Amino acid sequence: MSKIANAFENGTAFIGFLTAGDPTIDKTVEYILAMEEAGCDLIEIGIPFSDPMAEGVVIQDANVRALKHNTTTDDVFDIVSRVRQKTDIPLVFLTYINPVFFYGYEKFFKRCAELGIDGIISPDLPFEEKGEIVDIARKNDVDVISLIAPTSSERIKMIASDASGFIYVVSSLGVTGMRAEIKTDLNAILSDIREVTDLPLAVGFGINTPEQASDISKIADGVIVGSAIVKIIEEHGEDATEALKEYVSSMKNACLE
Amino acid sequence: MSKGRYGEYGGQYISETLMNELIYLEEQYNHYMNDPEFVDELNTLLKEYAGRPSLLYYAKRMTEDLGGAKIYLKREDLNHTGAHKINNVLGQVLLAKKMGKTRVIAETGAGQHGVATATAAALLDMECEVFMGEVDTKRQALNVYRMELLGAKVHSVKSGTKTLKDAVNDAFRDWIARVHDTNYVIGSTMGPHPFPMIVRDFQAVISAEARQQFLDKEGKLPNAVIACVGGGSNAMGAFYNFIDDEEVKLIGCEAGGKGVDTPYNAAALTNGKIGIFHGMKSIFSQGDYGQIAPVYSVSAGLDYPGVGPEHAYLRDIGRAQYVPITDEEAVDAFEYLSKMEGIIPAIESAHAVAHAMKIAPEMDKDEIIMICLSGRGDKDVRSIAEYRGVDLNE
Numbered sequence: 233m234s235k236i237a238n239a240f241e242n243g244t245a246f247i248g249f250l251t252a253g254d255p256t257i258d259k260t261v262e263y264i265l266a267m268e269e270a271g272c273d274l275i276e277i278g279i280p281f282s283d284p285m286a287e288g289v290v291i292q293d294a295n296v297r298a299l300k301h302n303t304t305t306d307d308v309f310d311i312v313s314r315v316r317q318k319t320d321i322p323l324v325f326l327t328y329i330n331p332v333f334f335y336g337y338e339k340f341f342k343r344c345a346e347l348g349i350d351g352i353i354s355p356d357l358p359f360e361e362k363g364e365i366v367d368i369a370r371k372n373d374v375d376v377i378s379l380i381a382p383t384s385s386e387r388i389k390m391i392a393s394d395a396s397g398f399i400y401v402v403s404s405l406g407v408t409g410m411r412a413e414i415k416t417d418l419n420a421i422l423s424d425i426r427e428v429t430d431l432p433l434a435v436g437f438g439i440n441t442p443e444q445a446s447d448i449s450k451i452a453d454g455v456i457v458g459s460a461i462v463k464i465i466e467e468h469g470e471d472a473t474e475a476l477k478e479y480v481s482s483m484k485n486a487c488l489e
Numbered sequence: 490m491s492k493g494r495y496g497e498y499g500g501q502y503i504s505e506t507l508m509n510e511l512i513y514l515e516e517q518y519n520h521y522m523n524d525p526e527f528v529d530e531l532n533t534l535l536k537e538y539a540g541r542p543s544l545l546y547y548a549k550r551m552t553e554d555l556g557g558a559k560i561y562l563k564r565e566d567l568n569h570t571g572a573h574k575i576n577n578v579l580g581q582v583l584l585a586k587k588m589g590k591t592r593v594i595a596e597t598g599a600g601q602h603g604v605a606t607a608t609a610a611a612l613l614d615m616e617c618e619v620f621m622g623e624v625d626t627k628r629q630a631l632n633v634y635r636m637e638l639l640g641a642k643v644h645s646v647k648s649g650t651k652t653l654k655d656a657v658n659d660a661f662r663d664w665i666a667r668v669h670d671t672n673y674v675i676g677s678t679m680g681p682h683p684f685p686m687i688v689r690d691f692q693a694v695i696s697a698e699a700r701q702q703f704l705d706k707e708g709k710l711p712n713a714v715i716a717c718v719g720g721g722s723n724a725m726g727a728f729y730n731f732i733d734d735e736e737v738k739l740i741g742c743e744a745g746g747k748g749v750d751t752p753y754n755a756a757a758l759t760n761g762k763i764g765i766f767h768g769m770k771s772i773f774s775q776g777d778y779g780q781i782a783p784v785y786s787v788s789a790g791l792d793y794p795g796v797g798p799e800h801a802y803l804r805d806i807g808r809a810q811y812v813p814i815t816d817e818e819a820v821d822a823f824e825y826l827s828k829m830e831g832i833i834p835a836i837e838s839a840h841a842v843a844h845a846m847k848i849a850p851e852m853d854k855d856e857i858i859m860i861c862l863s864g865r866g867d868k869d870v871r872s873i874a875e876y877r878g879v880d881l882n883e
Contacts, residue, residue: 334779
């Protein structure tokens, strides 16, 4: 069993994302621990990729910064190993599938199991291609997190009934990035999903303010924030700890309102 | 396993947000390709607007000069807009229109696919936006203006390596935000299923015509068909109807750049490894840890770090062979064909010409080579002058 369920035991979960190696490997370790301390219930660690097709500009730039000093998949495992000496917080990787494929599925997931990685989210691995990793991941107690989008409609049942860990509900069309408002009818999507699964449902894409987090927390089990956190890291570089703590704490409080 | 497989290659490795749209696109494609009215409308456009069938031209001087196999050029450069790209674009934009879309987007490297898409969009009264790497907008400034003239909006892509692969990334990023009114008109036999199939089918007109033209002119099929390969659309089109004719050798020419033993090339099938990128499992140039490698070629149209999945499959089963051609060889061939036949080829197509120049002298005089002359070279004149150190502004 992965530890993902633990993340949803403390009210609406706040899930934070950052890109590994941005701005440095040491700082990523520090920022993960700071985010946990400030109230993050689960942390998504992005494995940097040369061509993050599903990302908006903010996270694209973080990938560029991380790759500029050659952050490798082994470096990312090193970050996890250092974090794991301090905390049991549920951790999932957010990664495009090619770095995983290149590393070798067996080797990658064996390493995940050794280090206590709880899940993997791959934006370019839809339901039809899950077979690439699902058996190997399961064998290593890593949940393959399914994404459901505003366009999923009749696919929801198929995806949700085969999901594990939690379900990542994509709030809006388009790539990741901060949005002033979420226009999708999330209520309808969430209730469709709940008809087929009891898994926790976390909503992401576009969320950045406490007001949005508070609204989403009333209908979902988790709130996912990426770009807003990465933006703080972009602005503060190696001195982002306090700003991150302040932001995460305000967002977690909003989730509990 | 998912749909759209060529052996282990292909598939649909793409955001969930796009999956229903891809399924819908495939349904609509299958529907319209079985609709005689649509097929008739498309064939009329290909004939009356694009100028098909394209000529199969016997290159007599080149043949005599090389002293071996008879060389024929399949003149895709004579199509409206000057390249094979229009074949695919007329099909895809017409399909988009029938599907009720009002907007098309495209990526472009050399600019030929962007120009073709802008052209079809103007003809069929669709909104058009083209994504082009910033580096390529400079190499091919004339094509940028040409697209604008045709009413398209050109986005200069500043992410990543600022070339073709980044233009594809940004086109997908745009599409994912506007699936409801937009079709992504992919320019090559790449991307998630059904794109490699759709583009191949629309380009297969090249080999369908050529096969019949050879039977009419020579009473037999060619011994070898040679085409350049970036993503691989003109090659797939030139190969497709010869695949079952096992005596016809199929040869794809990749961009060898400054040499396949240097970091400056785009020869994925020579140097690359299997991977998953841009929606497909195929062969990609990649660095340690699966980061997609920056690629280089004198030719903006071959400057892509991967190859369409069907090419990877044809290579694996031994049906097609892929060879790298260096910048220098391609530029030599560009000049050679210009002087020898009075035909200035696209620098992309010159890669295929270069390989023909290597193998023709070794072949018998009763053997035949077809070169797919995928485009014309007017767009390349400035960059070839630069390559040769000629300053056109003096």
